[in-house]
Amino acid sequence: MEINEVRLKEIIVVGGGGFAKEVIWLAEDCGYKVVGVLDDDQSMRGKKVLGIDVLGSVSQWHKYAQYEFVLAIGSPKTRHLVFNKMIVGGQVNFTTLIHPNVIISNHVTIGAGCIICAGCILTVDIKLGQHCILNLNSTVGHDSIFGDFVTIAPIVAISGNVNLGDYTEIGTGSSIRQGVKVHKGAMLGMGGVLTKDIPENAIFVGNPARELKK
Secondary structure, three states: OOOOOOOOEEEEEEOOOHHHHHHHHHHHHOOEEEEEEEOOOHHHOOOEEOOEEEEEOHHHHHHHOOOEEEEOOOOHHHHHHHHHHHHOOOOOOEOOEEOOOOEEOOOEEEOOOOEEOOOOEEOOOEEEOOOOEEOOOOEEOOOOEEOOOOEEOOOOEEOOOOEEOOOOEEOOOOEEOOOOEEOOOOEEOOOOEEOOOEOOOOEEEOOOOEEEEO
């Protein structure tokens, strides 16, 4: 290493799908060197994701325990299952990735392992649980609280004082009115306009959003 060379932080991306490609890009923009990908899909063996080698399955993470990890898996419940699978094997160093152009106040609390993509805006008195994903160009208003493993798709507008329970998923282009609660495991479909609470494990779609099924 040359005297003036800056050594990049190193990270492994867990998951090999389309979102993992975007997270590799995000990690690089955040100043990381992505050294590998872990994925349980056997068909991925010997392949690359955006030029990064697939090193093996998720259960082999301990071979690379010196690195930081990020869970690049869009589905909240799948992300949680993979998280549980990893922590059984020991202490995992999960990192939080926030794109440099994200606008965020000093009055936001962010849990470990969160991913906040380019173009997002988080205002004030916001709390995010662990391993939440906020995808491109989404906004979160004041006094909102997210549980763990929440997934927000691109271009979502969340008003103030919104409460999202664990494992909730908000579809692309959706909007949520101020003061609404989305309970654990529920989903708002793409383009949905939510004006009332969603019960646990329910799916709401449409404008205004109505229940599809549980």
